[in-house]
Amino acid sequence: MGTAAWVCFDCRSAVRRHTQYVGDVPCQNCGRLCVYLGYRIPVPPRRKRREWSALRAWLAQRQFDRDVQTHVDRIRESTALRNEIDRLEARVPNASRSQLVRRLRYRLERLGG
Numbered sequence: 001m002g003t004a005a006w007v008c009f010d011c012r013s014a015v016r017r018h019t020q021y022v023g024d025v026p027c028q029n030c031g032r033l034c035v036y037l038g039y040r041i042p043v044p045p046r047r048k049r050r051e052w053s054a055l056r057a058w059l060a061q062r063q064f065d066r067d068v069q070t071h072v073d074r075i076r077e078s079t080a081l082r083n084e085i086d087r088l089e090a091r092v093p094n095a096s097r098s099q100l101v102r103r104l105r106y107r108l109e110r111l112g113g
């Protein structure tokens with residue numbers, strides 16, 4: 001395993017840590033927390049303000065896309081669980097079916113649905 005970069009957009013600088021590193025990475029210049037960039041995305045040279053700005057916008061967009069996808073996945077899973085609960089409850093009740101419905105309801109609750 002190699003190193004990954006964490007960047008400070010205010011200082012346009014990068015800090016490198018082992019890819020397995022877990023925890024906050026403060027900027028070596030200003031002390032603010034750096035943003036994880038990873039190991040594949042090249043860090044722009046400090047003087048290239050436009051590249052830093054584009055990188056920041058790209059990371060924000062990527063995070064937004066991930067958040068939307070997580071939300072969509074959660075809705076999909078909730079719908080599937082509700083459909084399965086409805087299907088099971090429409091059948092003649094028995095102990096194992098009731099237990100399964102309880103487990104599915106628990107999972108649905110944990111999804112916030």
Ligand SMILES: [Zn+2]
Nearest residue numbers: 008011027030
């Ligand atoms: Zn900084």
